[in-house]
Amino acid sequence: MAARKISPVEATQTCLDRIARLDGRIHAFITVDAEGALATARALEDELAAGRSRGPLHGVPLAYKDLCHVPGLPTSCGTKTREYFTSPIECTAVARLRAAGAVTLGKLNMTELAMGPFGDNAHHGDVQNPWKSGHCSGGSSSGSGAAVAAGFALGTLGSDTGGSIRLPAACCGIVGLKPTYGRVSRAGVMPLSWSMDHLGPLTRTVADAALLLEVVAGYDPHDATSSRRGVPYYQRMLESPIGGLRVGIPENFFFDGITPDMDTAVRAAAEVLAGLGALVSPIHVPDPRTLTDIGNVISRSESAALHARLARDRPHELQPAVRTRLEIGFHISAHDYLQALRLRSRLAREFIAEVFAEVDALVVPVIPEPAPALETAKAGSVDDVVTRMGRFSRLTRPFNTLGLPALTLPCGFSSDRRPLALQIVGRAFDEATTLRLGHAYQQATAWHHEGPPL
Amino acid sequence: MSDPEKQVSADVAGLAAAIERMAADLAIGEEPAGFVLALEGDAKTEEPRD
Numbered sequence: 001m002a003a004r005k006i007s008p009v010e011a012t013q014t015c016l017d018r019i020a021r022l023d024g025r026i027h028a029f030i031t032v033d034a035e036g037a038l039a040t041a042r043a044l045e046d047e048l049a050a051g052r053s054r055g056p057l058h059g060v061p062l063a064y065k066d067l068c069h070v071p072g073l074p075t076s077c078g079t080k081t082r083e084y085f086t087s088p089i090e091c092t093a094v095a096r097l098r099a100a101g102a103v104t105l106g107k108l109n110m111t112e113l114a115m116g117p118f119g120d121n122a123h124h125g126d127v128q129n130p131w132k133s134g135h136c137s138g139g140s141s142s143g144s145g146a147a148v149a150a151g152f153a154l155g156t157l158g159s160d161t162g163g164s165i166r167l168p169a170a171c172c173g174i175v176g177l178k179p180t181y182g183r184v185s186r187a188g189v190m191p192l193s194w195s196m197d198h199l200g201p202l203t204r205t206v207a208d209a210a211l212l213l214e215v216v217a218g219y220d221p222h223d224a225t226s227s228r229r230g231v232p233y234y235q236r237m238l239e240s241p242i243g244g245l246r247v248g249i250p251e252n253f254f255f256d257g258i259t260p261d262m263d264t265a266v267r268a269a270a271e272v273l274a275g276l277g278a279l280v281s282p283i284h285v286p287d288p289r290t291l292t293d294i295g296n297v298i299s300r301s302e303s304a305a306l307h308a309r310l311a312r313d314r315p316h317e318l319q320p321a322v323r324t325r326l327e328i329g330f331h332i333s334a335h336d337y338l339q340a341l342r343l344r345s346r347l348a349r350e351f352i353a354e355v356f357a358e359v360d361a362l363v364v365p366v367i368p369e370p371a372p373a374l375e376t377a378k379a380g381s382v383d384d385v386v387t388r389m390g391r392f393s394r395l396t397r398p399f400n401t402l403g404l405p406a407l408t409l410p411c412g413f414s415s416d417r418r419p420l421a422l423q424i425v426g427r428a429f430d431e432a433t434t435l436r437l438g439h440a441y442q443q444a445t446a447w448h449h450e451g452p453p454l
Numbered sequence: 455m456s457d458p459e460k461q462v463s464a465d466v467a468g469l470a471a472a473i474e475r476m477a478a479d480l481a482i483g484e485e486p487a488g489f490v491l492a493l494e495g496d497a498k499t500e501e502p503r504d
Binding site for chain 2: 180225297327328332338345403429
C-alpha cells in the first residue's frame with residue numbers, strides 16, 4: 001500500500017469480491033458493510049494522494065468478530081437477536097485499528113454467545129473450514145479464523161475465553177494470539193466472562209499478528225482490567241535471534257491422547273526451534289486439569305450472570321448445548337465461585353514460579369486432533385456435545401485461567417490436508433518472546449504460505 | 455428430572471467437589487486480586503515504548 005502497488009480501494013474491492021464469490025459456502029460473515037468499507041477506503045486513498053499515511057495499516061481491510069461494538073453495524077453475538085449487544089462506546093480495539101488506517105469490511109460469524117469450540121451456528125450458518133468443507137472451522141471466533149484463511153480479510157479480531165481465538169486459528173491453519181489478561185482492552189466487546197475474556201488478532205503471519213497487537217494493546221480507561229504496563233514495539237523485536245531461549249515441552253497432560261499426526265508435527269516444530277538455537281527440553285508442569293476446573297467454575301458463573309435475561313426469558317432461542325452450559329452457571333454457589341477465584345490466584349502464582357524458573361516458553365498442541373467433521377462434532381445428545389466441547393478445548397483452557405499469552409500457528413497438515421498447529425505460551429506480558437519464537441519458526445518453514453483450495 | 459437437568463446437576467456437583475478438594479488448604483489471606491498481582495509481578499520484559 002505504501003509503495004502504491006495496490007490502493008486502499010483496490011484492496012478493499014478485491015476482498016469484497018472474494019467475499020461475494022465465496023462466502024455463500026463458508027459463512028464467515030454475518031454482516032458485510034461493502035458501502036462503508038469502500039467509502040472509508042476512498043477517504044484513505046485521498047489521504048495517501050495528499051501525502052499522508054497513517055502507517056502500515058493504512059487502507060488494510062480487516063473484519064471483526066460480531067461481538068465487537070462498531071457504530072452503525074448490528075452486533076448479534078451469534079444469537080438470533082440482530083442487535084443483542086450494544087455499548088455506549090465503540091470497541092476500543094476496533095477504534096484503534098480504524099485510527100491506524102484499517103478499513104472495516106464487516107462483522108464475523110461466531111458461535112452463539114461465544115460458547116463453543118466447533119464454529120457451528122444454527123442462526124447464521126455453520127462456518128465451514130476453508131481447507132475442508134463439512135469440517136469445523138473451530139470456535140468461537142469461527143468467522144475470524146475462516147475469513148483470514150479464505151483470504152476475505154488481511155486480519156481479524158477474535159475473543160478468547162477458553163480457546164476461542166486459538167481453536168479457529170488452529171483449525172483454519174492461520175496465526176492466532178491470545179494476549180496476556182489485561183494486555184488488550186475489552187471495552188465495547190460483549191463479555192462472556194470478565195475474569196477470563198481476552199481479545200486478540202488472527203492473521204496469516206506472526207509478523208502481521210505483531211503489527212495488530214502493537215496497535216490494539218495498552219491501557220484503556222474504559223476497561224478497568226486493562227494493564228497500565230507499556231507496550232513494546234513488537235515488530236522491531238521479531239528479528240531478535242532466538243538462540244538461548246529455553247523452550248519446554250511438557251511431559252504431562254498436553255500430549256496425552258492427541259492424534260499421532262498432531263503429536264509428530266508439534267514435536268517436529270520444537271525441533272525446528274532447536275535447530276535455530278533454542279534450548280528445548282522436557283518439563284513437568286502443574287496439573288492443567290485443576291486449572292480447567294477452576295476456570296470452568298469462574299466462566300460458567302460469570303456467563304450465567306451476564307446472559308441471565310436471555311437464558312431465563314428466551315431459552316428456546318438458544319442452541320441446546322449453549323443453554324445447558326449457561327444453565328450450569330445458575331447452580332454454582334457463590335462460595336464455590338469465590339473459592340475458585342482465590343484458587344486461581346494461588347495456582348497462577350505457583351505455575352508461573354515453577355514453570356518460568358525453568359523455561360522462557362512452552363510449546364504444546366492447540367487441538368487434540370485436526371478439525372473434526374461438523375456432523376461428528378454435533379452428533380448425539382446435549383451431554384455428548386458438551387463433553388466433546390470440553391475435550392476439544394482442553395489444551396487451551398488452562399491458559400485462560402492462567403491469563404498467560406499464547407500464540408497459535410500452523411505446523412503442517414494431516415494426510416487429508418487439515419491443518420495441524422502448535423501453541424507457544426509465554427510469561428505474563430511477554431508476548432514478545434512468543435512472537436519472536438513464532439516468527440523465527442515461520443521464517444524457517446513455509447506452512448503459512450499455503451492457502452486452502454477454494 | 456430430564457436428561458439435560460441431570461447433566462447440569464452432575465456437572466455442578468463435579469465442579470463443586472473439585473473446588474472443595476482444592477480449596478481445603480487455601481490461606482486466609484488469599485484474595486482474588488492476587489491473580490493480577492501474579493501476572494504483573496511476573497513480567498520481566500524490557501518495554502521501551504512508553
